[in-house]
Structures are given as C-alpha cells and as structure tokens.
Amino acid sequence: MTIDRHRKDDGPLKPVPDGPAPEPTVQRLRVRYAKRGRLRFTSHRDISRAVERAVRRAGIPVAYSAGFNPHPKISYAGAAPTGVASEAEYLEIGVNRPCDPRRVRDDLDASLPPGLDVLDVVEARDGNLADRLEGSMWELRLPGADPGEAERAVKEFLAAGLVEVERLTKKGMRRFDARQAVRWLAVVEEPGIPAGQETVQPCVILRMVVRHETPAVRPDDVLMGLRLVAGFAPPSPPAVTRLAQGPLDATGEPADPFAFDRAGGDR
Amino acid sequence: MSVESLFPRLEPLLPKVQKPIQYVGGELNSTVKDWDEATVRWALMYPDAYEVGLPNQGVQILYEILNELPETLAERTYAVWPDLEALMRSEGVPQFTVDGHRPVRAFDVLGVSFATELGYTNLLTALDLAGIPLDAVDRTDEDPIVLAGGHAAFNPEPIADFLDAAVLGDGEQIVIAISEVLREWKGEGSPGGRDELLLRLASTGGVYVPKFYDVEYHPDGRIKRVVPNRDGVPTRVFKHTVMDLDEWPYPKKPLVPLAETVHERFSVEIFRGCTRGCRFCQAGMITRPVRERSITTVGDMVEAGIRESGFNEVGLLSLSSADHSEIADITRGLADRYEGTQTGLSLPSTRVDAFNIDLANELSRNGRRSGLTFAPEGGSERMRKVINKMVTEEDLIRTVTTAYSNGWRQVKLYFMCGLPTEEDEDVLGIADLAKKVIKAGRDATGSRDIRCTVSIGGFVPKPHTPFQWAAQSDHETVDRRLRALRDALRSDKEYGRAIGYRYHDGKPSIVEGMLSRGDRRVGRVIRAVWEDGGRFDGWSEHFSFERWMAAAERALADVPVDVDWYTTRERDEHEVLPWDHLDAGLDREWLWQDWQDAVNSVEVEDCRWTPCYDCGVCPTMGTEIQIGPTGRKLLPLTVI
Numbered sequence: 001m002t003i004d005r006h007r008k009d010d011g012p013l014k015p016v017p018d019g020p021a022p023e024p025t026v027q028r029l030r031v032r033y034a035k036r037g038r039l040r041f042t043s044h045r046d047i048s049r050a051v052e053r054a055v056r057r058a059g060i061p062v063a064y065s066a067g068f069n070p071h072p073k074i075s076y077a078g079a080a081p082t083g084v085a086s087e088a089e090y091l092e093i094g095v096n097r098p099c100d101p102r103r104v105r106d107d108l109d110a111s112l113p114p115g116l117d118v119l120d121v122v123e124a125r126d127g128n129l130a131d132r133l134e135g136s137m138w139e140l141r142l143p144g145a146d147p148g149e150a151e152r153a154v155k156e157f158l159a160a161g162l163v164e165v166e167r168l169t170k171k172g173m174r175r176f177d178a179r180q181a182v183r184w185l186a187v188v189e190e191p192g193i194p195a196g197q198e199t200v201q202p203c204v205i206l207r208m209v210v211r212h213e214t215p216a217v218r219p220d221d222v223l224m225g226l227r228l229v230a231g232f233a234p235p236s237p238p239a240v241t242r243l244a245q246g247p248l249d250a251t252g253e254p255a256d257p258f259a260f261d262r263a264g265g266d267r
Numbered sequence: 268m269s270v271e272s273l274f275p276r277l278e279p280l281l282p283k284v285q286k287p288i289q290y291v292g293g294e295l296n297s298t299v300k301d302w303d304e305a306t307v308r309w310a311l312m313y314p315d316a317y318e319v320g321l322p323n324q325g326v327q328i329l330y331e332i333l334n335e336l337p338e339t340l341a342e343r344t345y346a347v348w349p350d351l352e353a354l355m356r357s358e359g360v361p362q363f364t365v366d367g368h369r370p371v372r373a374f375d376v377l378g379v380s381f382a383t384e385l386g387y388t389n390l391l392t393a394l395d396l397a398g399i400p401l402d403a404v405d406r407t408d409e410d411p412i413v414l415a416g417g418h419a420a421f422n423p424e425p426i427a428d429f430l431d432a433a434v435l436g437d438g439e440q441i442v443i444a445i446s447e448v449l450r451e452w453k454g455e456g457s458p459g460g461r462d463e464l465l466l467r468l469a470s471t472g473g474v475y476v477p478k479f480y481d482v483e484y485h486p487d488g489r490i491k492r493v494v495p496n497r498d499g500v501p502t503r504v505f506k507h508t509v510m511d512l513d514e515w516p517y518p519k520k521p522l523v524p525l526a527e528t529v530h531e532r533f534s535v536e537i538f539r540g541c542t543r544g545c546r547f548c549q550a551g552m553i554t555r556p557v558r559e560r561s562i563t564t565v566g567d568m569v570e571a572g573i574r575e576s577g578f579n580e581v582g583l584l585s586l587s588s589a590d591h592s593e594i595a596d597i598t599r600g601l602a603d604r605y606e607g608t609q610t611g612l613s614l615p616s617t618r619v620d621a622f623n624i625d626l627a628n629e630l631s632r633n634g635r636r637s638g639l640t641f642a643p644e645g646g647s648e649r650m651r652k653v654i655n656k657m658v659t660e661e662d663l664i665r666t667v668t669t670a671y672s673n674g675w676r677q678v679k680l681y682f683m684c685g686l687p688t689e690e691d692e693d694v695l696g697i698a699d700l701a702k703k704v705i706k707a708g709r710d711a712t713g714s715r716d717i718r719c720t721v722s723i724g725g726f727v728p729k730p731h732t733p734f735q736w737a738a739q740s741d742h743e744t745v746d747r748r749l750r751a752l753r754d755a756l757r758s759d760k761e762y763g764r765a766i767g768y769r770y771h772d773g774k775p776s777i778v779e780g781m782l783s784r785g786d787r788r789v790g791r792v793i794r795a796v797w798e799d800g801g802r803f804d805g806w807s808e809h810f811s812f813e814r815w816m817a818a819a820e821r822a823l824a825d826v827p828v829d830v831d832w833y834t835t836r837e838r839d840e841h842e843v844l845p846w847d848h849l850d851a852g853l854d855r856e857w858l859w860q861d862w863q864d865a866v867n868s869v870e871v872e873d874c875r876w877t878p879c880y881d882c883g884v885c886p887t888m889g890t891e892i893q894i895g896p897t898g899r900k901l902l903p904l905t906v907i
Contacts, residue, residue, distance in 0.1 A: 038278075038292075038293060039291075041288045042288050042525050043286075045527060046288055046525045046527065049525075049531070050525055052577070052579070053295075053523060053576065053577030053579075054577060055577075056573075056577040057574070057575075057577040082287070083282045113293055113295060113525065115293065
C-alpha cells in the first residue's frame with residue numbers, strides 16, 4: 001500500500017498495489033479484422049481471449065490498466081453476433097512503445113488462428129472509433145429461396161413506413177421497428193461465379209445497409225420483416241456476413257472508418 | 268481408404284446449438300495429420316463436455332506423444348451436449364473428432380480417459396452416436412478397440428462389458444507400446460481379427476482385456492474368484508510408471524482453445540506421485556512413488572508453454588505442490604523471471620504449513636492477496652489421525668495467523684464428511700475450528716475484515732486405498748451432519764457472518780461409491796441409467812439420484828446385491844475385491860494393516876523423509892523415489 005494515486009475526492013484512500021505503476025499508453029492502434037469460415041462460431045468473449053493471447057504471443061507491447069487486476073488495453077467496437085461471419089470487425093490496442101502499424105498487422109495476423117485475419121492496422125488519431133461505425137453492410141445468403149419472391153418482399157418492405165418485429169432479448173420479448181434503420185436493401189446477383197460452373201443449389205443473396213441504433217436492428221430482424229410484410233420464408237437459415245462498417249453518408253454504403261486516421265488530419 | 272470430414276454435415280447443425288465453437292476444433296497447437304499416411308489411428312476421448320475435457324493434461328500429453336510418432340495419428344473427441352446429440356441423431360451425424368471431424372468408428376483405437384466414474388454414461392452416448400456396439404462382445408473388426416485409462420480405470424469392472432481393454436497408470440510409454448503392437452499386427456494383415464489383437468495386447472501383461480477373465484460369484488453375491496479364461500493371459504495386470512519425468516516434458520505445445528474452458532492456464536506437472544499417505548486419497552496410493560521434475564525442466568517447460576500458448580497464467584501441478592524438494596527456488600525463480608509481465612503463477616494443492624504462506628507471498632508479489640486454500644480434511648484431531656492427514660489444530664491456527672498477518676483476507680478450508688469411524692462431534696468440530704480461525708485472524712490483524720469459507724463434501728471409499736474395505740456412510744447420515752454443521756456455524760453471532768459454508772449433499776456420493784467399488788454387475792445399472800436418459804452425471808443439473816436408484820432396483824433385481832451392498836457394507840479382510848487382479852503395486856497386507864492403523868488412529872510418516880514402511884510399490888514395480896535437490900537455479904531469461 002503506497003501512494004494515493006487512486007484517491008477519490010470524497011472517499012477514503014483506496015489501496016493500490018505495491019510496485020511501479022504500469023507504463024502509460026503512448027500510441028493507439030486501430031485494427032480491422034475478419035471473422036471467417038468456422039471461426040464465425042466464436043462469440044465476442046472467445047475473440048477477446050484469442051486476441052489477448054495472440055497479442056502476447058506476437059510480443060506486441062500492449063499497455064495495461066492500473067490496479068490489482070490489470071487488463072490489457074484492448075477495446076472492441078460493435079462485434080458481430082456468434083454465428084455471423086464478418087469482413088469488417090474493429091478493435092483498438094493501446095501500446096506502451098510506439099509500433100509500426102504494418103508490422104503489427106503482420107505479427108498479429110500470423111499469431112491469430114486462421115479465420116481470424118487481420119486486414120488493416122492504422123495509428124489512431126483523435127476521436128472515438130466506435131462513434132464512426134454508424135452503420136453496417138450485411139450480406140445474407142439464402143440457399144433454396146425463390147428469387148422472385150425475394151424481389152417482391154424487398155419491394156414491399158421498402159415501401160412500408162414501419163415494420164414491427166419481435167425478438168426475444170435478455171429483457172424478454174421486445175417489439176420494435178425494423179424498417180427505419182434500413183438505409184438500403186436489394187437482391188443481388190451471385191458475384192464471381194466462374195462461367196460454366198453450376199451452383200448446386202439456387203441461392204438468393206440479399207444485401208442491406210443498416211444504421212446502428214438502439215435497440216439494434218439485426219439482419220435476421222429484417223428477414224423477419226420480409227416474412228411479415230410479404231410472407232417471404234426461406235427454407236433454411238441464412239448465412240450472414242458483415243461486409244463493411246463505417247460512417248454513413250448519402251451514397252448508402254458505409255465509408256472507410258480509417259480514412260480520417262490515414263489522412264493524419266485533426267478534427 | 269480415405270475418410271471424409273463430417274464437418275459439412277455438422278456445420279448446418281451448429282447455428283442451432285449452445286456454444287457451437289466447442290465443436291469446431293482448430294485450437295492453436297492442434298494437429299490434423301494425413302489419414303492415409305498413418306497406419307495406427309487413435310481417437311482420444313475425455314468423456315465430459317469440451318470445456319472440461321479440453322484442458323485435461325492426460326489427454327493433451329498423449330495427443331502430443333502419439334502425433335509425434337511416425338505412422339500414427341491422434342485426434343480428440345468430447346461428450347456432446349444433449350442439444351447437439353438430438354440433432355446428430357435426427358440428421359444421422361455420428362460421433363466425430365474435433366480435429367479432422369472424422370467419424371470415431373473409423374479409428375483403430377478409441378482411448379477414453381476417466382478421471383472420475385461420473386463419465387461412464389457419457390461413454391455410452393459416444394459409443395452409441397459413433398455406431399459402435401455398446402457391448403464389447405458384439406463388436407466386429409470394423410470397430411475400434413475401446414480402451415480406458417485414467418484413475419478410474421484402476422477399477423474398470425463396472426464398465427468392463429463396454430470396454431475392450433484398459434490400462435493402469437502413466438500413459439506416456441504404454442500408448443507407444445500399444446501403437447507398436449497395432450502397427451505390427453496390421454502390417455501382417457490383421458491376422459485373427461480383433462481377438463488376436465486383444466490377445467497380443469493382453470499377453471504383454473500391461474493391458475487388461477476384461478473379456479479374457481471370468482468372474483465367479485459366491486451364492487451370497489461376493490466374488491469367488493477372477494480367472495483368465497484362455498492361455499497366454501496373465502493372472503494379474505500391472506500399472507505403468509514413467510521414471511524420469513525430465514525425459515517426458517509434455518505438454519510442450521499446450522492446446523489453446525477458442526472456447527472458454529474451466530482452466531484457462533498453462534499447467535506444468537512439477538512432480539508425480541505422493542507419499543503423504545492420506546488414507547482416503549486414491550491418487551496418492553496409485554501414483555507412487557514420488558518422481559520430481561527438475562527445477563530446470565520445469566523452468567524450460569513454463570517458458571516454452573507461455574511462448575507457444577500466450578496464456579497469462581501458469582499452474583504448478585502435483586498432488587501436493589509445496590512438497591517439491593526445490594519448490595522455494597522454483598517459485599522465486601519463476602516470480603523473478605515473470606515480474607512485470609502480467610503472468611500469474613498459481614500453486615494448487617498445498618498443505619497446511621506456514622512455509623506455504625512464503626510461497627504464496629512470493630507468487631502474489633504486487634498482487635492482491637485475496638484467498639488461500641487449505642485442506643485439513645477432518646474436523647477433529649482424532650479424525651485427522653484416522654485419515655493420516657497429519658495436521659494439528661495448532662499447525663492450522665499458526666498457518667492462518669501467518670496468512671492473515673501477511674495481508675491475506677480470506678482462507679478457504681476443505682473438509683470431508685462421512686469418513687470411517689466418524690461421529691457427529693467430528694463434523695461439529697469444524698465449526699469450532701472455523702471460529703478459532705476467524706479469531707486468530709482478528710487478533711493478528713486487528714481488523715474484522717477477514718473471512719473463512721468452509722467447503723465440505725461426502726467421502727467416497729476408493730479401490731487401492733486402505734479404505735477400500737470401509738463402509739461408506741449413508742446419505743441420510745451425511746446430510747444430517749452437514750445440516751448440523753451449518754446450524755452450528757450460523758448460530759454464532761460473533762463469528763457466523765465471517766464464515767462461509769459450501770457443501771455437497773450426500774446422494775451423489777452414493778452413486779459415485781457404487782461406481783468406484785462396483786463389479787461387473789454394476790454395468791447393467793449404468794446401462795439402465797443411460798437408456799433412461801442419464802447423461803453428464805458430474806453436472807448437478809443433469810444428475811438424478813432417483814434415476815440411478817430406480818435403475819439399480821431394476822437392473823440388480825435378479826442378483827443378491829444392491830446399492831447398499833456396494834456402498835455402506837464393510838468388507839472383511841479376505842473378501843475378493845473386484846480389482847484384486849489389477850495391480851497398483853500396493854501390497855494387500857500393507858493396505859489391510861494401514862486400514863487397521865486407521866481405525867486405531869495410528870499415523871504413518873512420509874517415506875521420502877523416513878525409512879521405507881513397505882507399501883510394496885517400489886519392489887513390485889521396479890521403481891524408486893526420484894527427488895532432488897539438484898542444487899540448480901532458474902536464471903533470468905534473456906530478453907529477445
């Protein structure tokens with residue numbers, strides 16, 4: 001028990017650990033990573049454990065919080081749900097020695113299991129990363145669904161002013177509107193299938209851009225909305241992938257949330 | 268013939284189950300070897316949920332050793348939760364390994380590690396899901412050899428019908444020997460089918476094949492004798508002992524799961540075996556003699572393990588970790604090496620001794636001193652003499668006083684209820700002890716901010732211990748004493764609030780007792796329970812005492828034995844015990860004498876520091892005590 005670093009204004013002295021204080025954060029690194037294939041079954045907690053261990057194995061000089069139970073300074077923004085794949089997950093690492101973002105990208109990627117893949121690392125400028133993640137673009141693959149029915153359902157959904165859906169949350173069944181958060185929604189063609197290669201099963205692909213709100217509107221909420229407005233009911237559960245996250249502007253697609261950091265400008 | 272991955276068929280089921288990541292595999296340091304390049308293929312199972320099974324040291328060690336062998340591969344499989352089991356049944360997906368997602372039935376050996384008897388029903392689920400006949404006699408050459416190991420395999424008789432073979436003791440060398448027998452036999456074109464293979468394994472004397480032994484019974488239900496029923500099968504099967512743990516520094520590359528598990532740390536076994544001689548402790552009896560891993564090997568393993576895993580906690584495992592001859596140098600050396608690196612060190616299984624406080628202080632440098640755990644096991648001085656847990660009340664009070672004065676705020680005390688010769692007052696003595704502990708803490712610190720938690724469970728007599736002849740206490744007695752203790756703790760206004768109380772009720776111990784000391788007839792009970800839906804018996808939310816009792820009633824209706832016969836009945840010296848033909852090296856006459864000494868409260872010393880008292884293990888097994896000190900020290904790590 002030594003100095004009163006943690007003294008509250010009005011409270012008693014809080015005990016603090018003996019020994020030196022942890023080294024301060026000198027740099028924050030913003031990381032975009034993907035959650036692919038089998039690793040889409042990881043939960044947010046699974047990922048945070050995997051990242052903490054990978055950071056240790058990679059020897060990245062992560063900063064720690066003070067106190068009796070120091071935590072590595074790694075924060076996560078808007079993680080995709082368990083079972084959902086993503087090309088655009090974000091986290092931020094505080095380090096106590098300046099690092100080259102490119103080297104961190106390579107080292108962390110090599111250290112993470114295949115399927116958790118580091119795509120981009122930038123040095124953070126001002127501002128809060130989570131605030132820049134205003135919306136997401138999602139892709140839903142619906143094997144065995146009828147393309148015509150999907151088109152009709154999308155049209156009716158977009159024409160509606162309000163589509164109330166229900167979801168079981170920790171606080172019980174909640175009713176909320178799934179329409180207003182949807183900025184853009186369309187049936188798209190299967191991209192990149194080589195000519196002549198037949199798909200085994202016809203697959204309807206939906207893409208949507210959804211604004212992050214409270215309560216969060218998830219892709220499966222939109223899917224429920226399509227069923228409610230037009231009776232669209234695909235025969236099997238969707239394979240969902242988050243394609244992008246970022247600031248929403250008039251164009252519809254989320255912009256690059258790192259653009260500001262990369263430009264090196266200040267706000 | 269190559270074997271396809273089941274993953275494409277499993278994948279659509281995963282979004283519908285809890286914690287799907289546990290079935291996906293892909294752990295750091297896991298291995299998927301080429302199927303066709305291997306001759307001998309092992310599926311290793313820990314018969315509990317992934318979150319419990321993945322960290323198991325035994326499975327990780329054998330997995331690594333087998334995969335290092337040429338022509339041999341090993342994959343892992345765990346018990347699936349009922350939600351996935353139901354989907355696998357409806358979709359026809361068989362039991363799979365998490366490495367290559369290959370069907371378990373395609374392997375040559377299904378090796379199952381039983382740390383506890385409560386995994387028996389999960390074995391049946393896995394066999395059934397795999398499409399392997401439950402009864403060993405119904406299996407064909409298309410089925411793997413179902414092989415049991417682990418501490419519970421020292422009496423495999425209750426699951427003898429479901430096993431092809433069992434091995435006793437340390438697995439490191441015997442799995443290699445078994446692989447070699449298999450490789451030769453397959454190389455010859457698998458002559459004589461699985462019976463020939465089992466005969467070759469049995470004739471080594473190191474593999475027990477239950478079906479090569481007949482059990483004969485007396486009319487009153489006791490066993491008359493157990494005899495081999497064919498030539499070339501030895502009358503006794505011996506345990507395996509690895510000498511020189513420095514030669515076997517596994518795990519080298521610990522498995523790092525994505526899913527959350529019960530032990531999120533890298534564990535290093537600092538020694539194997541224990542000769543403290545606690546009479547209730549099966550592990551201490553069957554793992555003799557003590558074999559230490561040297562301080563330098565421990566240091567090297569910790570360094571490599573942290574580097575390979577990224578874990579931020581290291582556990583120094585053994586049955587009584589503070590007894591390592593160089594434990595002070597190990598803890599100080601590791602604490603120095605990892606100072607300032609956010610690496611936690613823990614030392615489970617320590618004894619009641621002020622020396623332990625020094626070790627604990629060393630391991631918690633700069634950290635919060637929250638809780639320390641001690642296990643006096645018995646509530647009264649007399650009781651502790653019966654169980655040979657040589658701790659006096661004075662020792663305990665001195666130890667906790669040191670702990671509280673060094674800034675530790677909470678002390679946890681472990682006890683057992685239902686020990687042989689126990690009376691109500693032995694258990695009520697725990698309340699007095701806990702109050703004295705709190706008083707000592709208050710006196711030492713001048714603070715009322717200290718706590719003590721009493722944790723108590725039912726005692727289960729185990730095979731190969733001096734208590735193998737003892738009557739287990741019935742659950743009514745155990746529960747009555749546990750309630751009386753609770754009332755005694757709560758009634759005291761001065762101390763009651765400072766004492767926490769955790770207990771396990773006595774019913775599960777009765778089932779565990781039947782499974783521990785059961786014979787082949789208990790197999791019918793296990794099967795009846797499983798057919799009635801019994802799964803995951805180690806989990807209180809799945810365990811049903813009533814189901815076990817009803818199944819026992821039905822399954823044992825035509826034999827002159829019942830649950831009480833297996834549990835609360837005291838055996839006499841000359842009764843043939845179901846595991847008498849399985850040899851842990853312990854001299855039966857010594858065990859009996861130790862049982863008599865227990866009843867008379869006669870204590871026995873530790874043979875590491877006093878002359879040999881002829882337990883029989885070293886001469887029978889050709890082993891010896893291997894302890895330091897080596898005089899070596901851990902040097903600081905050079906920063907890379």
